Amino acid sequence: MRTLRWGLSLSAGEHMGSLRRLLICASAVLLLACAGPAVRPSSDPAQPPSSRPRTTMTMVVRYEVTDLAAKIPGSSSPVITKRLFNAALALIDDSGAARPYLAEALPQLNTDTWRVLPDGRMETTYTLRPGLTWHDGQPLTADDFVFALQVYANRAFSVFNPRPQDRIEGATAPDAQTLVIRWSAPYAGVSALIDSDFDPLPRHILETDVARAAADPSTAESVMNLPFWTNAYVGAGPYKLDRWAPGAQIEGSAFAGHALGQPKIEHVVVRIISDENTVLSTVLAGEADFTADFTLRFEHALVLKREWESAGRGVVYLKPSSAVTQMVQFRPEYVGHPGLLDVRVRRALAHAIDRQALNEGLFEDQGFVSGGLVPPTAPFFADVDRAIAKYPYDPRRSEQVMAEAGYAKDQDGIFANAAGERFWTDIRVTEGPEFERGQAILVDTWRRAGFDVRPSVLAAAQARDSEARQTFPGMASRGGGTEESSFTTGEIGSRENRWRGGNRGGWSDPAYDRLYDAFLNTLDGTERTGQVIQMMKLISEQLPVYTPYFAIQVNTHVSGLRGPDPGTAGFGESAPGTLPYWNIHEWELTE
Incomplete structure (x- = not known):
C-alpha cells in the first residue's frame, strides 16, 4: 500500500497502475468533460510572467455559515469562513505551535x-498588543474580553461553545491592555486560547x-x-x-488595524459553491484563486x-484531515x-469493516x-496506535462475536436471534459523492458479512x-x-440545550468522563498525553464510534498566489x- 506524502503535491504521473485506478481516472475524465475545455494561459509561455499585484482574491468554500461569530459552533467546519473575520488571543501556525x-x-x-x-485554582495575565481596534475603528480593549x-x-x-468559560471564575481589566482571568481549576489551554475559545x-x-436579556432572559433569543x-x-x-x-x-476588505498587520491583498470574495464539479469548472476557468477544504474531491485533484x-x-x-466517522446512536x-x-x-460490526477496500x-x-x-500528524499517534484495540477485517471473527451475542445466520445468511x-x-451519511461512495462500500462489506444494514442519505x-x-x-x-x-x-445534545453539543450519539461512560476531567485538570504535557491514550483506548474497546477512513482534503491555489500552506x-x-x-x-497575489 502506498501512502500520501502529506502536505506535498504529488507528481502528475503517480496515479496510474491498477484497473481500479484506470476506472477512477476514467471518471475523472468524465468530470473534466463536464467541466468544459481547460483554459490555457493567454500569455506567451516564453515570456516571463507578470508580477503586477492583484487587489482582489476569490476564494471558494462549499458550505455557507449561519453566522460569523467564532464562538458559535456549527457543522462542516465553519472556521473555514469565520477565520477571515475573527482574531483570538492566540493562533496555531503551520507547525502546530501556538x-x-x-x-x-x-x-x-x-x-x-x-x-x-x-488550592488548585489559577490566575493568568494577558497583555494585549497596543492600539487594537475593532473593524469599525472603535478601540478593542481588555474590557471587551470581560464583557x-x-x-x-x-x-x-x-449557543456558545461552553469551553473554557465553564472553568473561569471571573475576569478583570486593570487597564485597557491587561486582561486577568481567574480559573476555578487547572487548565492547560490557557497558554493557547485560540479561535472559539475566548473571543x-x-x-x-x-x-x-x-443587559436587557440579563434583566429579562426571555429576550435572549432576540439578542442572538x-x-x-x-x-x-x-x-x-x-478582513472586515x-x-x-x-x-x-x-x-471583505483588508483591515488596516489587524493585529498582525494589514493584509497585502486588499479585497477577498468568498464564493459559496456547494457542487464540487462546479468548483472544478471554476478552477479550470481561472475564476478561483484559492479553494478551501471540502470543495474538491480526490478525483478532481487528479x-x-x-x-x-x-x-x-x-x-x-493533498493533505490529511480528521477522521470520517460513523457515530453510533445510544439514545434508546x-x-x-x-x-x-x-x-x-458493535465489535462484530467492526470486524466487518474493510478499510483497505475503502x-x-x-x-x-x-x-x-x-x-x-487520532490523525497520523499528531505527535502521539504512534503511542495511541499501540494502545487501542484493533479489529482487523475478518468476517469469520465477526460471525464468532455475533454468536457470543446470541445471533446466528438464518437461511438467507442474515444474522438473527x-x-x-x-x-x-x-x-446514514450526509449527502455528497465521497460520503455516499464510502457508504456503499461499507454497506456492501457489512451485508456480505451477514448484517442487515439500511442506508440513507441526509440532505446537505x-x-x-x-x-x-x-x-x-x-x-x-x-465528516470531522x-x-x-x-x-x-456534558456534550450530549438534548431538547433542553437545543441539541447543542459534540456528543451526537449520546454515549456516556463515567470512566471516560473521569479521564477527560483529569485531562482538563492536568498541566504536565506527558501526563496529558497518557490520559488521551487511555481515552482513545476506552473508545476503541466500547466503540461509540467507527473510523472507516481519514479524509483527504484538496486545496488549490493559482500560481500567482504566494503564502498558502x-x-x-x-x-x-x-x-x-x-x-x-x-x-x-502575508499572502500576495500577482497576475
Missing part, C-alpha cells in the same frame, strides 16, 4: 503571567441588548437574532465584512494535476434495533488506513439542523470535528490543528 495574536505574549507556567494557587465572558457565561445564551465581543455594540452576528458583523480578523449575499458570496498544475497554472495540495428512543447497544454486536475505492490506495480517531428476529441497523441542508444531527437512527456519518470532548456526558491536521485540545489561512495577512 503564537500570540491579539496578545503580545502567551502565559508561561510558574511566572507572574500564569500562577497556580495552592464577552458575561455573555458566554449567561445560560440564557446557550472578545464588542461591548460598544452589544452591551444594551445583552441581531444582524450583528451575520450581515452586520464587526470582528477583529484580517463588506457584503453578504446569502447563498452566493461574502465580501484532473487538476494533469490539466492545470502541469501547465504551471497553479498548485494542488432513537437507536432503532436495540442490539446495537450490545458492545459485542482506501482503494475512495483514494486509489493513496490514503491513510487506521481504525483510530434465537427467535428468528433479524438484527438490523440504519447507516438538513445536516445543518442540530436536532437532525443528534437524533439519527443506528449510525450516522460525521471529533475530539476528546465529543464523548463526554496546508499546515497540520490536529486532534482536539491535545494537538490543535493549524488555523486556516493563519498567515493570510
Whole structure:
C-alpha cells in the first residue's frame, strides 16, 4: 500500500497502475468533460510572467455559515469562513505551535503571567498588543474580553461553545491592555486560547441588548437574532465584512488595524459553491484563486494535476484531515434495533469493516488506513496506535462475536436471534459523492458479512439542523470535528440545550468522563498525553464510534498566489490543528 506524502503535491504521473485506478481516472475524465475545455494561459509561455499585484482574491468554500461569530459552533467546519473575520488571543501556525495574536505574549507556567494557587485554582495575565481596534475603528480593549465572558457565561445564551468559560471564575481589566482571568481549576489551554475559545465581543455594540436579556432572559433569543452576528458583523480578523449575499458570496476588505498587520491583498470574495464539479469548472476557468477544504474531491485533484498544475497554472495540495466517522446512536428512543447497544454486536460490526477496500475505492490506495480517531500528524499517534484495540477485517471473527451475542445466520445468511428476529441497523451519511461512495462500500462489506444494514442519505441542508444531527437512527456519518470532548456526558445534545453539543450519539461512560476531567485538570504535557491514550483506548474497546477512513482534503491555489500552506491536521485540545489561512495577512497575489 502506498501512502500520501502529506502536505506535498504529488507528481502528475503517480496515479496510474491498477484497473481500479484506470476506472477512477476514467471518471475523472468524465468530470473534466463536464467541466468544459481547460483554459490555457493567454500569455506567451516564453515570456516571463507578470508580477503586477492583484487587489482582489476569490476564494471558494462549499458550505455557507449561519453566522460569523467564532464562538458559535456549527457543522462542516465553519472556521473555514469565520477565520477571515475573527482574531483570538492566540493562533496555531503551520507547525502546530501556538503564537500570540491579539496578545503580545502567551502565559508561561510558574511566572507572574500564569500562577497556580495552592488550592488548585489559577490566575493568568494577558497583555494585549497596543492600539487594537475593532473593524469599525472603535478601540478593542481588555474590557471587551470581560464583557464577552458575561455573555458566554449567561445560560440564557446557550449557543456558545461552553469551553473554557465553564472553568473561569471571573475576569478583570486593570487597564485597557491587561486582561486577568481567574480559573476555578487547572487548565492547560490557557497558554493557547485560540479561535472559539475566548473571543472578545464588542461591548460598544452589544452591551444594551445583552443587559436587557440579563434583566429579562426571555429576550435572549432576540439578542442572538441581531444582524450583528451575520450581515452586520464587526470582528477583529484580517478582513472586515463588506457584503453578504446569502447563498452566493461574502465580501471583505483588508483591515488596516489587524493585529498582525494589514493584509497585502486588499479585497477577498468568498464564493459559496456547494457542487464540487462546479468548483472544478471554476478552477479550470481561472475564476478561483484559492479553494478551501471540502470543495474538491480526490478525483478532481487528479484532473487538476494533469490539466492545470502541469501547465504551471497553479498548485494542488493533498493533505490529511480528521477522521470520517460513523457515530453510533445510544439514545434508546432513537437507536432503532436495540442490539446495537450490545458492545459485542458493535465489535462484530467492526470486524466487518474493510478499510483497505475503502482506501482503494475512495483514494486509489493513496490514503491513510487506521481504525483510530487520532490523525497520523499528531505527535502521539504512534503511542495511541499501540494502545487501542484493533479489529482487523475478518468476517469469520465477526460471525464468532455475533454468536457470543446470541445471533446466528438464518437461511438467507442474515444474522438473527434465537427467535428468528433479524438484527438490523440504519447507516446514514450526509449527502455528497465521497460520503455516499464510502457508504456503499461499507454497506456492501457489512451485508456480505451477514448484517442487515439500511442506508440513507441526509440532505446537505438538513445536516445543518442540530436536532437532525443528534437524533439519527443506528449510525450516522460525521465528516470531522471529533475530539476528546465529543464523548463526554456534558456534550450530549438534548431538547433542553437545543441539541447543542459534540456528543451526537449520546454515549456516556463515567470512566471516560473521569479521564477527560483529569485531562482538563492536568498541566504536565506527558501526563496529558497518557490520559488521551487511555481515552482513545476506552473508545476503541466500547466503540461509540467507527473510523472507516481519514479524509483527504484538496486545496488549490493559482500560481500567482504566494503564502498558502496546508499546515497540520490536529486532534482536539491535545494537538490543535493549524488555523486556516493563519498567515493570510502575508499572502500576495500577482497576475
